[in-house]
Amino acid sequence: MAVKVSMKVNGKPVSAEVEERTLLVTLIRENLRLTGTHVGCDTAQCGACTVHMNGKAIKSCSIVAMQAEGADILTIEGVAKADGTLHPMQAAFKENHGLQCGFCTPGMVMNALEFAKGHPNPTEQEVRESLEGNLCRCTGYHNIVKSIVAGAKAMAGGR
Amino acid sequence: MRAFNYHRPSSLKDAAALAAKQAEAKYLAGGQSLVQAMKLRLSAPSDLVDLNAIGDLKALKADGSGVTIGAMVRHAEVAASSAVQKAIPALAALAGTIGDRQVRHMGTIGGSLANNDPAADYPAAVLGLGATIVTNAGKHEADKFFKGLFETALKPNEIITQVVFPVPKRAAYMKFKNPASRFAIVGVFVADFGGNVRVAVTGAGPCAFRQADMEKALAAKFAPESVANIKVKADGLNNDLHASPEYRAHLVTVMAKRAVEAALK
Numbered sequence: 001m002a003v004k005v006s007m008k009v010n011g012k013p014v015s016a017e018v019e020e021r022t023l024l025v026t027l028i029r030e031n032l033r034l035t036g037t038h039v040g041c042d043t044a045q046c047g048a049c050t051v052h053m054n055g056k057a058i059k060s061c062s063i064v065a066m067q068a069e070g071a072d073i074l075t076i077e078g079v080a081k082a083d084g085t086l087h088p089m090q091a092a093f094k095e096n097h098g099l100q101c102g103f104c105t106p107g108m109v110m111n112a113l114e115f116a117k118g119h120p121n122p123t124e125q126e127v128r129e130s131l132e133g134n135l136c137r138c139t140g141y142h143n144i145v146k147s148i149v150a151g152a153k154a155m156a157g158g159r
Numbered sequence: 160m161r162a163f164n165y166h167r168p169s170s171l172k173d174a175a176a177l178a179a180k181q182a183e184a185k186y187l188a189g190g191q192s193l194v195q196a197m198k199l200r201l202s203a204p205s206d207l208v209d210l211n212a213i214g215d216l217k218a219l220k221a222d223g224s225g226v227t228i229g230a231m232v233r234h235a236e237v238a239a240s241s242a243v244q245k246a247i248p249a250l251a252a253l254a255g256t257i258g259d260r261q262v263r264h265m266g267t268i269g270g271s272l273a274n275n276d277p278a279a280d281y282p283a284a285v286l287g288l289g290a291t292i293v294t295n296a297g298k299h300e301a302d303k304f305f306k307g308l309f310e311t312a313l314k315p316n317e318i319i320t321q322v323v324f325p326v327p328k329r330a331a332y333m334k335f336k337n338p339a340s341r342f343a344i345v346g347v348f349v350a351d352f353g354g355n356v357r358v359a360v361t362g363a364g365p366c367a368f369r370q371a372d373m374e375k376a377l378a379a380k381f382a383p384e385s386v387a388n389i390k391v392k393a394d395g396l397n398n399d400l401h402a403s404p405e406y407r408a409h410l411v412t413v414m415a416k417r418a419v420e421a422a423l424k
Contacts, residue, residue, distance in 0.1 A: 001162075001164070003165065019162065020162065020163055020164060020165040020207070021160040021161070021162055021163060021197075023160075023194075023198075042198070043195060043198075044191065044195055044262065045339065045340070047259070047261060050261055053264075056235070056264040057260060057261050057264060058261050058264050058265050059261045059262070059265075062190060062191055062194050062195060062261075062262075062265065063190050063194060063265065064165070064190070064194060064207075066165045066167070066209070067187070067190060067209065067211065069167070111260070111261065115260070130260060132258075132259035132260065132341060133258070133259025133260055133261045133262060134259075
């Protein structure tokens with residue numbers, strides 16, 4: 001049976017007719033066509049599907065869309081400015097070569113963005129712990145950690 | 160995932176009534192175990208009754224006399240609560256080690272306890288601190304709550320509303336975690352109530368259990384050496400690709416010793 005689900009995605013009100021069993025990530029990718037949010041493992045291990053729900057990083061493959069009814073969702077597409085200027089965290093990933101194949105990157109950036117708000121000057125160890133829920137199969141962690149440390153500082157500096 | 164009907168009641172009464180009407184209904188808390196189990200078709204409820212809109216389940220209170228956590232309070236909230244950190248630091252620390260940060264933003268204490276995963280962290284704290292599990296139908300003492308693998312004393316359709324923890328003199332939780340899933344291969348929660356010591360073990364058996372010989376030794380002297388030479392029997396402990404029963408038995412002693420060390424700091 002189809003049900004109506006409504007929420008705000010990247011600042012815009014959206015609604016869709018979905019089956020109750022539709023995952024939030026499926027709604028985002030297939031109904032809204034926002035394919036920056038990735039499905040890696042589909043078992044809550046890899047974090048490629050990380051989005052923000054009401055300001056908190058969550059795994060969008062681990063909840064059904066109905067759980068996000070009325071919520072404020074932010075995906076990777078809503079992070080850069082409208083004119084294309086990268087967010088300081090995205091810029092830090094670019095500058096520090098924080099990606100290889102790029103598949104895990106949207107999830108890494110979304111998790112890092114929210115982590116950095118509470119940790120303006122994180123240590124390398126804190127960043128590594130914050131990445132428990134994100135996997136990079138290229139094993140490019142070294143530069144990802146560097147990127148997040150730099151991105152957090154840039155965000156705190158109001159750049 | 161099999162198809163199901165979704166409900167979002169705004170009161171406990173409506174939630175219980177909705178679940179009672181269906182033969183195969185399940186309550187949905189944060190969904191961090193249930194949604195994944197449904198995706199694998201390990202669970203296929205006819206109806207999901209989402210408890211997220213019930214405001215009464217989201218309260219968190221902590222002071223010198225106790226900590227009361229609403230069933231729908233997320234792990235991240237408990238970990239970050241300065242009141243919990245002050246009243247029972249070991250409980251806040253435990254909540255901060257569950258899963259990963261994304262999971263902690265969704266997962267709830269009520270969901271964790273009702274699910275009773277053998278490797279879940281919260282059962283160790285609930286049993287180790289001798290907490291009381293309050294439901295819409297009454298109260299359960301921790302010692303009588305955990306019945307077996309994914310099995311609790313909850314009756315069909317009973318809803319956990321809050322968990323009440325007494326404040327110990329000192330406590331600590333140590334876990335040897337699976338590096339991939341972050342679930343406890345073995346976790347030990349030690350709580351000293353001044354003469355009365357409780358030791359609860361998770362991850363090792365079908366569900367959390369108390370380790371009476373260690374409790375006795377620690378009540379006589381609360382020090383790491385009191386448990387260092389206690390050998391735990393491997394009979395009935397979990398066996399999987401991560402650890403043998405013998406290895407888990409060994410880890411119980413090691414984690415108990417480290418927990419006592421941490422509690423004394």
